[in-house]
Amino acid sequence: MDVLSELLSGLATALTPQNLLYAFIGCLLGTLIGVLPGIGPVAGVALLIPLTLNLEPTSAIIMLAAIFYGTQYGGTITSVLLNTPGEAASAITTIDGYAMTKQGRAGAALTIAALGSFVGGTVATIGLVVAARPLGDLGLRIGPPEFFALMVVGICLLVALAGRSMTRALISGVLGLLIAMVGIDPVAGAPRFTFGSERLLDGISFVAVIIGLFGLSEVLAKATTGTSRAMTPGLRALLPTRTDLRRSAPAIARGTGIGFVLGLIPGMTGSVSSLLAYGAERKFSRHRAELGSGAVEGVAGPETANNAHANGALVPLFTLGIPASPTIAVLMGAFLQQGLTPGPTLFTEHADVAWAIIASLFVGNVILLILNVPLVRVWTAILRIPYPVLTALILMFMVVGTYTINFTVFDVFVMIGFGLLGLLLRRLDIPLAPLVLTLVLGPLMERSLRESLELSQGDFTVFLTRPISVVLLVIALVIAASPLLRLRKPAALTDDPEA
Amino acid sequence: MSRDQAYANQTHVPDQQEPQTHATPARLRTATQAALVALAVYITVEALSLGLWTSFGPGPGFFPFALAVALGVLSVAWFAQSRAGRETAAAERPDLRHAAVVLVSLLVLAGLLDLLGYQVSMFLFLMFHLKWRAERGWALSLVLSVAGSAGVFHGFEQGLLVQLPASAIPFLAGLGL
Numbered sequence: 001m002d003v004l005s006e007l008l009s010g011l012a013t014a015l016t017p018q019n020l021l022y023a024f025i026g027c028l029l030g031t032l033i034g035v036l037p038g039i040g041p042v043a044g045v046a047l048l049i050p051l052t053l054n055l056e057p058t059s060a061i062i063m064l065a066a067i068f069y070g071t072q073y074g075g076t077i078t079s080v081l082l083n084t085p086g087e088a089a090s091a092i093t094t095i096d097g098y099a100m101t102k103q104g105r106a107g108a109a110l111t112i113a114a115l116g117s118f119v120g121g122t123v124a125t126i127g128l129v130v131a132a133r134p135l136g137d138l139g140l141r142i143g144p145p146e147f148f149a150l151m152v153v154g155i156c157l158l159v160a161l162a163g164r165s166m167t168r169a170l171i172s173g174v175l176g177l178l179i180a181m182v183g184i185d186p187v188a189g190a191p192r193f194t195f196g197s198e199r200l201l202d203g204i205s206f207v208a209v210i211i212g213l214f215g216l217s218e219v220l221a222k223a224t225t226g227t228s229r230a231m232t233p234g235l236r237a238l239l240p241t242r243t244d245l246r247r248s249a250p251a252i253a254r255g256t257g258i259g260f261v262l263g264l265i266p267g268m269t270g271s272v273s274s275l276l277a278y279g280a281e282r283k284f285s286r287h288r289a290e291l292g293s294g295a296v297e298g299v300a301g302p303e304t305a306n307n308a309h310a311n312g313a314l315v316p317l318f319t320l321g322i323p324a325s326p327t328i329a330v331l332m333g334a335f336l337q338q339g340l341t342p343g344p345t346l347f348t349e350h351a352d353v354a355w356a357i358i359a360s361l362f363v364g365n366v367i368l369l370i371l372n373v374p375l376v377r378v379w380t381a382i383l384r385i386p387y388p389v390l391t392a393l394i395l396m397f398m399v400v401g402t403y404t405i406n407f408t409v410f411d412v413f414v415m416i417g418f419g420l421l422g423l424l425l426r427r428l429d430i431p432l433a434p435l436v437l438t439l440v441l442g443p444l445m446e447r448s449l450r451e452s453l454e455l456s457q458g459d460f461t462v463f464l465t466r467p468i469s470v471v472l473l474v475i476a477l478v479i480a481a482s483p484l485l486r487l488r489k490p491a492a493l494t495d496d497p498e499a
Numbered sequence: 500m501s502r503d504q505a506y507a508n509q510t511h512v513p514d515q516q517e518p519q520t521h522a523t524p525a526r527l528r529t530a531t532q533a534a535l536v537a538l539a540v541y542i543t544v545e546a547l548s549l550g551l552w553t554s555f556g557p558g559p560g561f562f563p564f565a566l567a568v569a570l571g572v573l574s575v576a577w578f579a580q581s582r583a584g585r586e587t588a589a590a591e592r593p594d595l596r597h598a599a600v601v602l603v604s605l606l607v608l609a610g611l612l613d614l615l616g617y618q619v620s621m622f623l624f625l626m627f628h629l630k631w632r633a634e635r636g637w638a639l640s641l642v643l644s645v646a647g648s649a650g651v652f653h654g655f656e657q658g659l660l661v662q663l664p665a666s667a668i669p670f671l672a673g674l675g676l
Contacts, residue, residue: 054660167577171535174570178542178563185549185559192549192559193542216605220598388633389643392625395601396647399608399621404661412609420602427524428531446562454556 003133010355013058014363022059023360026066027367033067034074034090035379036390041071041327042436043215046207047397049334050404057338058353062360064334065314066367068327069121072270072310073368076113076303077379080106089270089306092278096291096298103294107376108240112296113303114372115245116252120308121365124260128315128358132347135319139344144451145463147321149472151445154322156479157265159434166480172425173434179204180442187450205411206333208402209439212415213432214326215398217422219391240296247287248300254280255304262305263312269325269433270309277305311361317342318354321444326436333440525581532578539571604628616666618676622648 013019033044048067052060075090080097093113100109142150159169182193183203194200240248255277262273281301282288291298313324321343323329335342346354402415425432438445456462463469542563549560604627611620625644629635635643655661666672 050661051659165577165580167573167580171570171573171577174566174573177566178538178570181563181566188553188559190549190559192563193545220601386633386635389629389635391601392628392633393643393647395605395628396621396625396651399605399612400651400655400663403612403663404655407662407664409609409612409664412612413606416602416605416609419605423598424527424531428528449562450557458552458556 003129006351006355007129007359009352010357010359011362013352013356014062014360019059019062019356019360020363020367022055022063023066023364024367024371026063027070027364027371030067030070030072031074031077031368031372031375031379032070032382034071035077035382036074036394040214040218041068041075042330043211043213043218043398044071045327045330045334046210047215047401049207049330049337050401052334053337053404057340057350058356060338061331061335061340061353061357062364064331065357065361066364068331069307069310069361069364070368071327072307073114073117073372074379076117076306077110077372077376080109080113080299089274089309090303091271092274092302093299095278096293096295099292099294100296100299105294108244108296109299110372110376111240112244112248112300114369116248116255116300116304117307118365118369119252120256120259120304120306121311121368122362123256124263124308124311125358125361125365127260127312128318128361131315132318132354132358135315136344136347139320140348142468143466144448144455145466145469146472148445148448148452149463149469149476150320150322151441151448153472153476153479154316154324155434155438155441156476158325158437160479164429168428168430169434172430172432173438176435176438177442177445179209179435180439181446186443186447199408199410202406205402205405205414206337206439207405208411208414209418210330210333210436211398211402212418212420213422213425213435215394216415216419217426217432219394219398220419220423221426222387222391244296248296251277251281251285251297251301252304254284255301255306256308259305259308259310260312263309263324264315265324270306273305273309274302277301307365311365314361318346318358319344321346323437323440326433329437329440336440528581529578532574532581535574535577536571539567539574542567542570600632612664614667616668616671616676617663618648618652619666619671621651 014023029048030041030044033041033048045064045067049064052063055063072089076093076097079090079093080101083094083098083101097106097109097113100106155173159166159173178193180203182200183191184201185192191201255273258277258280259270259273262276263270278291278298278301281295281297282291285291285295285297285301287295287297313328316322316324317328317332321332321341323332332342340346340350340353398415399412402411403409405411422432425435452462453460463473546560546564546567549563550558551561551564552558604624608620608624611623614620615623622644625647626640629640629643630637652663655663666676
């Protein structure tokens, strides 16, 4: 079957009433998570994994993918209406988005953001369709040594771009790998670091760790510093003018290119894309002088880049099994829980599922567009709920979400423990993103390392005698030396909780 | 001053231009570095007992051993960097009381979940947070607490076919709680 017929077949699956409903619910919940302060996309997606456990794999991943890109748009709403980004990638949108709100043009800003998100997300999904087969075929030709080297590259990229100190980012990455070691050894079957507890034989619950590290620690951190609240302005005009649309078109085009390309690179978070897209507007827009005072390009560019990035980041996941960001790592965890291994084998062993999920991305982008413009008033109303009340409800969902993974209170205690650890790591300025990535990749990385060494009968030069592996390790070395080469992330992005 | 105003006053809207300091408290940092070194030592010992190498290749302790060595080296490097003055220490302490209250309430909830069941323990948890912490009115607190406890319990049971814990106390279990 060629790509088009596979995609059409996937579309038929994605368009069944049941999957449409799950995509709709996912978009709705994702947007809600993006809107709510104190719960970012990483914890949000992890929190909602339990809801999908009883679903069949295709429906479950369709819903989680919809939640994932729904969060991207949800963050925009608070950026535009409240000058408070719901998630880090929308932070830059506050500048012109909130300025437009003060001019009574919040509706136009949100509609342009929705349109840009739709275009960016759709084009990036087309990119995924085009790249899926060739990259997947390439992925099938690589053995354990190359796979290990590839994961080293992914981790190095994320570590190099995370936080202010590579030492602390590496510590975070090693901690994630060590947490992943708890449980039964995947090769020899020996229990490791279980302290004699049967509960730990299956390892530490991934969802409990993520909800604790990202969700609970965020709530705890906000409990120590407070959070912002602002009055919600009214929406005078919902639809943008023809001038708005004309001015936004080039910004949307630039944002799409930037977001998609950067989304392919592990370690690049959506905030990098949106910031660079804003930078591109400052350089290339014909109305750059107006940026900062309510220019529509300042909303269109970053918001398009943000969504193109989110969908572009699925390319390395689907084709090589490498999560490009913490949220994608959580999504990968959900794949694994459903018995699906993202990567090249996904297209050979579960082609129907893979193409149905890809097709659902197109459907989801349409749903988001239809859903978000009329629902802006609903989201605004939710933002009027006082934060302490939201906190109580968020905590309730965290407890329910964690408990329902394995139906044991033990996981709730694990979640609380990791919430405390997350607060400590935040306080020590240790980035959380490398930990999440290595937590997911840990077992795969260990397996490929050990398989490589078994194949070579213990000869470590196996990584240096295979061309692809050597090239990848050299790339990893260059990335690891990036602080010396000044390839570090701009200081403005270091507050990104995703990084 | 209303409770929402009071709440808003203890908060601030982030300013794009505001320079942020991310200094780390020195004592906490040193204690963490020591704890990480201790963890590295523990894992090294455990990994050695698991076996680093077998006749087939790397053993179960091989990868954790490598990670433990890396963790130890990185922790020492972090310590050296902070001693060399590349990191500044924060002078002020954050107010951790609210975080402590949230944590303790969660621990109590987790501890009571199997005993009292989801509905009773979550009702008490939500009432505590809504009525006493958030200082909402009785009506709103009760409505939200009942919705979050009994409502979520039955919603999960009937809508998602997911069973949340029932009480281990026969009397409460007999009441359907």
